[in-house]
Amino acid sequence: MRRKYGRIRKTDKVIVFPGTYEKLVEQGFVAVEQSNFDKAVEVFDQAILYEPDYPEFLGPYAVALYETKEFKRAKDIAARLLHSGTADYIDTMELYLTISIQLQEYEEVEMTIDALIGEGIVPQEMLQKFNYLRELNGRLSNRYVVEEQTAPVKPFTLEEFDAMDTMQQQYALASLEGMDLSGMIPQLVEIAERDDVAPLVISFVLALLLQAGYSKEITVRKFGWQQTIIPSTMTLPGRDDLTVEVLGEIDRLLLKDPSRLEMAHGLIEKFAITAFPFGWNQYSAQEVAAAYVNYIESLFSGEQLPETELNRLIRQIDSDQDH
Numbered sequence: 280m281r282r283k284y285g286r287i288r289k290t291d292k293v294i295v296f297p298g299t300y301e302k303l304v305e306q307g308f309v310a311v312e313q314s315n316f317d318k319a320v321e322v323f324d325q326a327i328l329y330e331p332d333y334p335e336f337l338g339p340y341a342v343a344l345y346e347t348k349e350f351k352r353a354k355d356i357a358a359r360l361l362h363s364g365t366a367d368y369i370d371t372m373e374l375y376l377t378i379s380i381q382l383q384e385y386e387e388v389e390m391t392i393d394a395l396i397g398e399g400i401v402p403q404e405m406l407q408k409f410n411y412l413r414e415l416n417g418r419l420s421n422r423y424v425v426e427e428q429t430a431p432v433k434p435f436t437l438e439e440f441d442a443m444d445t446m447q448q449q450y451a452l453a454s455l456e457g458m459d460l461s462g463m464i465p466q467l468v469e470i471a472e473r474d475d476v477a478p479l480v481i482s483f484v485l486a487l488l489l490q491a492g493y494s495k496e497i498t499v500r501k502f503g504w505q506q507t508i509i510p511s512t513m514t515l516p517g518r519d520d521l522t523v524e525v526l527g528e529i530d531r532l533l534l535k536d537p538s539r540l541e542m543a544h545g546l547i548e549k550f551a552i553t554a555f556p557f558g559w560n561q562y563s564a565q566e567v568a569a570a571y572v573n574y575i576e577s578l579f580s581g582e583q584l585p586e587t588e589l590n591r592l593i594r595q596i597d598s599d600q601d602h
Contacts, residue, residue, distance in 0.1 A: 300329040304336045311339040314534055319343035334363035338371065345378055345537050354378045369405055376412055377538050385420035389413065408579050412538070415545045434463050440470065445477045452483040460491040468493070471510075474500040478599060482516055482555040489513050502595060504557050517551035524564035525571075532572050543571050550596045562589055 303326040310319035323340040337360040344353035357375040365371055372395065379388045392413045395401050401409050435451055443451060455463065470476055471484045478501045485499070488510035498507045525547055533540035550559075559567045570589045574597075577584050584590045 300326055303329075307336055307343070308339060311343055314346075316343040316346040320347055320349070334360055334365055337363070338365075338367065338374075341371075341374060341378070342537065345374070345381075346534075350378050350381045354382065369401065373405075373408070373412070373538050376416075377541050380412075380416055380541060385416055388416045389420070392416070407581070408538070411542060411578055415542055435466070437466055437469060440466070445480060448477070448480050449483060452480065452487060455487055456490065460487060464488075464491060464493060467491075468495075468497055471497050471499060478502065478553050482552050485510055485513065485555060486515060489515065499556060501554065501557060502599075506556060508556050513556055516555040517548055519551075519558070521558060521564060521567075522547065522551045525559075525567045528564045528568035529571060532568055539572075539575050542575055543568075546571060546574070546593070546597060550593070553596050553599055559589065559592065 303322045307319045307322045307326060310316070310322065319339065320343045323336055323343060326336060327340070337356050341353050341356040341360065344350075344356060354375065357371060357378060360371050361368065361375060372391075376388050376391060379391075392409055396406065396409060434455075440448060440451065460467065467484050467488055471481055471488060473481075476484075481499060481501060485508075488497075492511045494509055494511040496507050496509055498505060526544065529543045529547065530540065533543055562570075566589065570587075570593055573584060574590065574593050576582075584594075
C-alpha cells in the first residue's frame with residue numbers, strides 16, 4: 280500500500296513534490312534518535328520553510344539546536360512550541376528554561392519559575408525538578424554577580440576582611456584578580472590557612488595565590504580535611520585532569536537529557552570550586568560520573584541513595600551553603 284503524504288505545498292511559488300516535508304521531518308527524528316544533531320538541524324532547517332507554524336517537529340528541533348549550542352535559535356523554536364499550545368507544555372518549558380540558563384538570562388528564569396510554581400501550573404511530581412532548576416539558576420547567577428560586582432579594589436586588612444560577610448569577602452577577593460598582589464600575600468596566606476572561613480572563600484584565595492605564583496607550602500583545611508600544598512604548582516579549580524574526565528563522561532551518560540546534563544555540570548563545577556584543592560579521593564571518572572547521575576535521579580525521585588563514601592562526599596559539597 281502506498282504511503283499518503285497529504286496536501287501539495289508551495290514554497291516561494293514553487294510547488295514542492297508531495298512527501299518532501301514528511302520525509303524531512305522523518306529524517307530529523309531519526310537523526311535526533313541517533314544523536315546526529317548536526318544532521319537533524321540541517322533537515323529541520325529545510326522542513327520549517329514548508330511548515331513554519333506546524334508544531335510536529337519543533338521539540339526535537341529545539342533539542343538539536345541546543346545540543347549544537349545554537350542557543351538563541353533553540354530558544355526561539357522552544358518559544359514557538361510553547362505558543363502552539365503543545366500538550367507537553369511542562370517538558371517544553373523545562374527545555375526553554377534550560378536554554379535560557381545557557382544564555383545567562385537568569386532573571387527571566389527566576390521570574391518564570393516563580394510564576395509557574397506560584398500559579399500551580401507545575402504538577403506535584405515535577406516540583407522538585409523545577410525547584411532544582413531554580414537553584415541551579417541561582418548558583419550560576421550568583422557566580423556572575425561576583426564577577427560583575429564593583430567591589431572595592433584597594434587592599435584590605437585582616438580586620439576589614441573579618442568584618443565582611445561571606446559574599447562581601449568574595450567580592451573583595453574577586454576585585455583583586457589581575458592586580459599586583461605583592462602587598463597582599465601575607466593576608467592571603469593567613470586567610471588560606473584558617474579553618475573558620477567559608478570553603479568557597481578559601482578557593483578564591485588559593486586561586487589568587489596561584490595567580491601570584493606563591494611557591495611556599497601552606498596548609499589548607501576544609502570540611503574536616505587537611506592538605507599541604509604549594510599554590511604555584513596547582514591547577515585552577517575545575518581544570519584538573521580528573522574534573523575534565525568526569526565532565527566528558529557525564530556528557531556521554533546524559534547526552535540525550537539536556538536538563539539533567541546541565542544540572543550535572545553545575546554540581547560538578549560546584550564541587551571542583553568549593554572543594555578545591557581537594558578532589559574525589561581515589562575514585563575514577565567513571566565512578567564519579569555514575570554517582571552524579573544517581574544523585575540527580577534521587578533529587579527528582581526522593582529515593583535515598585546508598586550510604587557510600589562517594590555519595591556522602593557529593594551530598595556534603597552540594598549541601599554547603601557558603602557559595
